[in-house]
Amino acid sequence: MNEPNHANATLSPTVMDISFGNFQAALLFNGLLAIALLLGFLIARAxxxxxxASRVFAVPLALQPRPLGFGVFSAIPKVLVSxxxxxxKCGVEAFAAIFHARAMAVLFAAIGLPAALVLIPINATGGNGLQGISLLTLGNVRDEQKLWVHFLFTLYAVTLTLYAIFRIITESVRLRVSCRTHSLFSNRVMMVRDVPPEWRSEVEITEVIIPRVIPSAHAKVSKDHLAARNKLEAAVSGFFSKISRRSKQGTPADSESNTDKPNEIFADDGVMKLRPKHRSPIITxxxxxxxxxxxxxMRDAxxxxxxxxxxxxxxxxxxxxxxxxxxxxxxLVxxxxxxxxxxxxxxxxxxxxxxxxxxxxANTAYFNRExxxxxxxxxxxxxxxFWGAITAATLAFTDLANLGKSIPAFQTFLNDYPQISKLIGGVLPPVVIAILxxxxxxxxxxLSIFGGSPLRTYTEQEVFSQYFSFQLINIFAVNVIGSSILASFNAIKDNPSSILDILAISIPQSANFFIQYLLVRGLLAPSLEIVQAARLITGPIILFFFGKSPRSVLKRHEPPVFSYAESMAAHGLTVTIGLVFCILSPIVLVFVVLYFSLYTLxxxxxxxxxxxxxxxxxxGKFLFTAANHMYVGLFIMEFMILAIFLLSKNYIISGLMVLVVAVTIWSYxxxxxxxxIIDTIPVSTVAGKSTLYSGGILFSDKMTRWMKYVVSSRPEEEEEEGTLVHLTKEESTAVNTTATNCAADIIIVHVDVDEDKTLEKLTVKKVSASSLYMDPSMGDVGLKVWIPKCGVGNMYREVVNEIVGAxxxxxxxxxxxxxxxxxNIVLSxxxxxEMCGL
Known part of the structure; x- marks a missing residue:
């Protein structure tokens, strides 16, 4: 790299000015929008x-988080719990998501701080004459002696990353083993597919539950039964709402009694007019x-x-x-x-x-699945x-400099309105790609479900890996290759023999797009996630139009479920971008740290x-998969740096980089x-220990009867034999009458405790083990009709008597x-x- 090269020809001054302008515009726009969203959250939260605070409504007192109050700074220590x-309180998967985001923030901060102090000054004074953001990339370095600093820093970054990977893997193993050895009934159940017809009998296989295939006619009756129940609940709730509103008399949801209160406001004929009516059949x-x-x-169904x-x-x-x-x-089986x-x-x-x-x-044949x-x-x-073509087209149509050269009128527009052009170039491409x-x-x-996926967790794992690969190809690869070729096209066309030197300089400059992309993802994405604008806007509308019964109101109050597949795959792409460009363009690390820090909070x-x-x-399996995905970014980073060293004809450093790659392959x-270990339980985790910690089974002398206790996953919290360990407000205890009974009954014990672990309430419900593993389309003959309490007159008792008659x-x-x-329908x-179980 001692001889003059064509670096200055790779990007025209116009392109570099727009690149820096795009960065300024994207930072300003996304930053102000993120601040506005966060301020909106602070105002709307209370x-x-x-x-x-939808989860607070859904979990028992012992699992509820600390109350926050209204102060911003006083709330932060209450949120950042141990x-x-x-x-x-939140479970394994929630902890794993936070652990991963926090670990990545620490990792890239540890890499980014030395990079800001060492690499960025070296790149800025590299002498290749680049401008704008490109001035801070490895492509601006001409002196091959300075590349030794980049090589040593690569060793530092690789070492830290490998340590972080194995730290995450270790935590994933700990969480996985803890979950798999916990005393839950489901942990003792093994799902087996493609059982041959001659073995599909409880007689042939001991301790087995074989669900039945539900005929379509059966499923239709079950669906009609459910629909009639829901309509009945809505009709009764609507009736009670009308008479409560007319009488201006409400009934608390926490009322322990359904006794009607005397009320002379309505005559019988007035009440009858308020009863809901509909046309049957509809219209005619x-x-x-x-x-x-x-x-x-409902009775007929x-x-x-x-x-x-x-x-x-x-x-x-x-x-x-x-x-x-x-x-x-x-x-083991x-x-x-x-x-x-x-x-x-x-x-x-x-x-x-x-x-x-x-x-x-569950009944899809093997070759059908294939x-x-x-x-x-x-x-x-x-x-x-298809998505790759769209991404490439988006890059081409949003490259304002090339469009300006092709369309003179557009170039005039760029010259007349430079601020608008910077805003479009800095915000539009990453936003369009993120939406697509x-x-x-x-x-x-x-597609995963259609392909025969047996479990929802299995489906999410597939989506996680596939979506990560999808982003890797359509966002990372397309932009790195496309940006490098598009930015260097004119220089390569003028001097084809210098293509290697030109690419060695232009590839690091592809970081410009990812800086803009991380500004969108790192500032807007976490802000939008915490604001929950869609739920905030659509929730009251849905409740107004469809909240006609306690069940539909409860549906509105259901907390959302965290989507691990989408979120962890997006984080995996950010990790890849951070690792690849931590040496090529260290300025990217600033936005990677910002991204994971905001997501951690x-x-x-x-x-x-x-x-x-x-x-x-x-x-905890998502955490293990995320750790393995980090190797993708690590390998791409090492091969790209090796390629740049080779393109720069620095063969000594290139040979050393080959050794680094070999060590990384060995660590993988x-x-x-x-x-x-992730797929099964290590024997060492249960060997030599009481069965209390390997399933919670306590055998009698004859070993014919056994009982599962709710136990802690931590031995130091051991309780006396025969007692319940009150770890949460609600836990399940399974009891089998005999060890050989394949259709054993399970006693579900709901234990309500105060924060000081004192027993508050104990309710017992006996259910069949086989009924837990039954196709829901089978239907439930004992379907509950959930209606609100109404204390106006004797309306409640009359309606209940009418329903009970059927x-x-x-x-x-x-x-x-x-x-x-x-x-309005109100819930306790x-x-x-308890309400979800109705």
């Missing part, structure tokens, strides 16, 4: 608790009483459903759920080869929660090509106050060995629901779990 408190039919009609419809349930010769599914004594047994044909009972998934099963795929899988891969490949790429995850999720708040953990079989092979009395409930004096706080 006024809209249903949006900004890891133990975060893990205990006569008006009928809605409550009476929907009660009859329920009777037909009960008749279908009495049929015992339903075809068994090809998927079985095997119940074992301890979680580790489920994992899942590693075994069962059948001589490899795909028969080949897929076995331990620790499967019933809520995690995709029942639509052709579906092939089809989904072809569609995914077509999507990559956000459309991909829902499509990938649908946002996740601390969202996981404690907004998002609700869902039942899954993940248990070591990291992949942890995959087996269905069972214990099906009509009013748990936690009332009507205020304005006629602290009964979310």
């Amino acid at each position: 006024r809209f608790p249903a949006t900004y 890891d133990k408190e975060l893990l205990d 039919g006569k008006k009928v009483d809605s409550i009476t009609e929907y009660t009859k419809a 329920q009777r037909e459903l009960a008749l279908l349930h009495s049929v015992e010769n339903l075809e068994p599914m090809s998927t079985a759920f095997v119940v074992l004594r301890e979680p580790i047994q489920a994992h 899942s590693r075994s080869i069962v059948h001589i044909t490899p795909w028969v009972m080949g897929q076995k998934f331990p620790s499967v929660s019933a809520d995690d099963v995709i029942w639509a795929n 052709w579906r899988f092939l089809f989904t891969k072809l569609v995914t490949f077509a999507m990559i090509i 790429i956000s459309l991909v995850p829902p499509i990938l999720r649908l 946002v996740y601390f708040y969202q996981m404690q106050y907004v998002y609700l953990a869902v039942k899954s079989t993940g248990g 092979s070591q990291a992949r060995q942890f995959q087996a 269905i069972s009395e214990n099906q009509v409930v009013s748990v936690g629901a009332g009507v205020n004096a304005k006629g 706080n602290g009964k979310y779990a």
Whole structure:
């Protein structure tokens, strides 16, 4: 690099001026917008608790976060809680997301601070004559002696990154083992696909639950039954709302009694006029009483459903759920080869929660899944090509300098309105690409389910990896290659023999787009996530039009679920950008640190106050996958730096870089060995320990009866034998009557405790183990009709008696629901779990 090169020809002065102007415009626009959004959040947080504290409504007192108050600075220490408190109250997956964002912020801060002090001054005085943002890149360095500093800094960055990767892997293993060995009933259940027909019997396989294939006619009756129930609830709730509003008399949701209060405001004929009516059939039919009609419809559907349930010769599914004594047994059996044909009972998934099963795929045959899988891969490949073309077109049409050269009138516009052109060039390309790429995850999720994915967690893992690869190709690769070629096109055309020297300088300059992209993602994305503008705007509208019953109101209050696939894949792309450009263009690290720092703060708040953990079989696996994705950025960074050293004809440093690549490959092979621990339970974690910590099974002397206790995942919190460990406000205890009973009953014990761990309430519900692993389309004959309490006159008792005349009395409930004096449905706080079970 001692001889003059064509660096100055790679980018014209116009391009470099616009590049720096784009950066200024993007920073100003995104920064001001992010500040406005955050100020809006601080103002709206206290006024809209249903949006900004939805998790508080949904979890028991022992799991609720600390109250924040109204002060901004006083609230920050209350949000930034300890890891133990975060893990205990929010769960493994929430803690894993925060741990990853925080680890990345620390990693890139540790790399970025020395880079700002060492690399940026060296690049700025490199002597290649670049301007604007490009002045701070490796492409501006001419003196090959200075490249030794970049090489040494590469060693430093690689060492820190490898340490961070193994730190994340270690934490992932700890979380995974803790989840898999916890005393949950689902941890002892193994899902087995493609069971041969001759084995689809509880007699052939001990301790097995084999769901039945639900005929379409059966599923239709179940759907009609559910629809009639929902319409009945809406009709009754609407009726109670009208009379409460007319009488200006409300009934608290927390009222312990449903006794009607005397009220002489209404005469019987006046009440009858308030009863809801509808046409049956719609439009052409006569008006009928809605409550009476929907009660009859539910009664008829329920009777037909009960008749279908009495049929015992339903075809068994090809998927079985095997119940074992301890979680580790489920994992050991899942590693075994069962059948001589490899795909028969080949897929076995331990620790499967019933809520995690995709029942639509539970009976899909192996070869049917195979052709579906092939089809989904072809569609995914077509999507990559299509989105890649769109991304390339977006880059081409938003390259204002090249457009100005091609269209003289547009060049005149750029000259007349430079500020507008800078704003368009700095904001429009990353925003358009971010919007286009956000459309991909829902499509990938649908393709995964169509391809036969058995579990929702499995689907999310697939979407996570595929979406990361998708972004890597359509955002990273297209922009790096496209920007380098587009920016250097004229120089290469004028002097083709200097293509290697030109690319060695132009490739680091592709960081300009990613700086703009990180400004959009790093400032706007976390701000939009915490503001939740869509829920804030649409929530009241949906509640006004559709909040006609306690069930629909509860639906509005449901906390959102954190989308790990989209979020972690987007973070993975940011990690890749940060690693690749930490040497080529160190200024990028400033925005990577900002990105992960903001997301850490946002996740601390969202996981404690907004998002609700869902039942899954993940248990820290997302964190392990994210650690492995870091190797992608590490390898790309090393190969790009090696290529630049080779293009610069510095063969000594290039040879040393080959050794660095070899060490990284070796470390990757070591990291992949942890995959087996992620997939199963290490024997060493339970060897020599009481079964209290390997499934919580306490055997009697004859070992014929056994009981599972709710136990801590930490041995130091051991309680006396035969007692419940009150770790959370609600825990489940499973009790099997005999070890050989394959259709054992489970006693679900809901334990309510105060913050000081004193027992407050104990409720017991007996359910069948086999009913937990049953296709929901089977329907429930005992479907609950959830109506609000109403204390006006004797309306409540009359309506209940009318409904009970058609269905069972214990099906009509009013748990936690009332009507205020304005006629609005109100729900009680602290009964979310009980209400969700209705």
